[in-house]
Amino acid sequence: MNKRLSENKQSGINQPINLSIYLSILTYNLAHKFGTYLSLFKKKDEFVMGNQQLLLIILGIIVVGIAIISGIYLFREHAVDSKRDTLIHEGINISSMAQSYYLKPREMGGGSGSFSGWTIPNNLVRTATGRFFISNNSNPMDSIVFEGIGNEVATSGDSVRITITVTRNIYRVTIIH
Numbered sequence: 001m002n003k004r005l006s007e008n009k010q011s012g013i014n015q016p017i018n019l020s021i022y023l024s025i026l027t028y029n030l031a032h033k034f035g036t037y038l039s040l041f042k043k044k045d046e047f048v049m050g051n052q053q054l055l056l057i058i059l060g061i062i063v064v065g066i067a068i069i070s071g072i073y074l075f076r077e078h079a080v081d082s083k084r085d086t087l088i089h090e091g092i093n094i095s096s097m098a099q100s101y102y103l104k105p106r107e108m109g110g111g112s113g114s115f116s117g118w119t120i121p122n123n124l125v126r127t128a129t130g131r132f133f134i135s136n137n138s139n140p141m142d143s144i145v146f147e148g149i150g151n152e153v154a155t156s157g158d159s160v161r162i163t164i165t166v167t168r169n170i171y172r173v174t175i176i177h
Contacts, residue, residue: 083152084160086129088173091148091164094124094132095171098144102168115166116140135163143167 101118104110111118118140120132130150137144143165150160154177161176 080152080154080160083129083150084154084162084175087148087150087160087162088175090124090127090129091132091146091162091173092171094120094146095164095166097121098166099168099171113168114141115144118144120146130160 098115098118101109101111102113102115104112106112115137120134125132128151130148132146132148135145135147145163145165148162148164152160154160158177163174163176165172165174
């Protein structure tokens with residue numbers, strides 16, 4: 001197997017090596033070297049094969065343990081990113097509702113060029129992803145700012161959190177956590 005890998009390097013072929021194959025080769029080489037090292041200390045009639053097998057099992061358990069821990073970490077990071085993306089999507093939906101209110105005339109239930117009087121719809125204040133609230137409405141003629149706080153804890157005990165600033169034509173999403 002090592003000969004085949006070295007042939008690929010000599011021929012200039014850059015083939016991606018599967019991680020499990022690489023770890024298997026590494027485990028085999030370590031076990032072989034450790035077994036050779038142990039053979040220096042064996043008695044004349046002692047059988048060393050059991051030590052090599054034991055070492056292979058231990059190294060295999062270590063590799064599997066590292067793979068499981070890495071998988072759990074990656075799954076957790078993916079869950080946080082997914083919740084953050086869903087929270088942003090819901091915030092953008094609320095932003096377009098606010099812009100729609102801004103552009104509608106008062107006669108049709110809008111703000112006639114103002115965010116004054118607009119509130120987040122009750123069914124979107126608290127969702128499965130998190131909750132939204134208006135955080136700054138100091139200048140309702142020009143813009144409105146609201147925040148979304150997710151249910152998922154991102155880092156160091158802080159929840160996923162975004163801020164969205166909505167104006168007449170655009171909205172700006174700021175990711176806090």
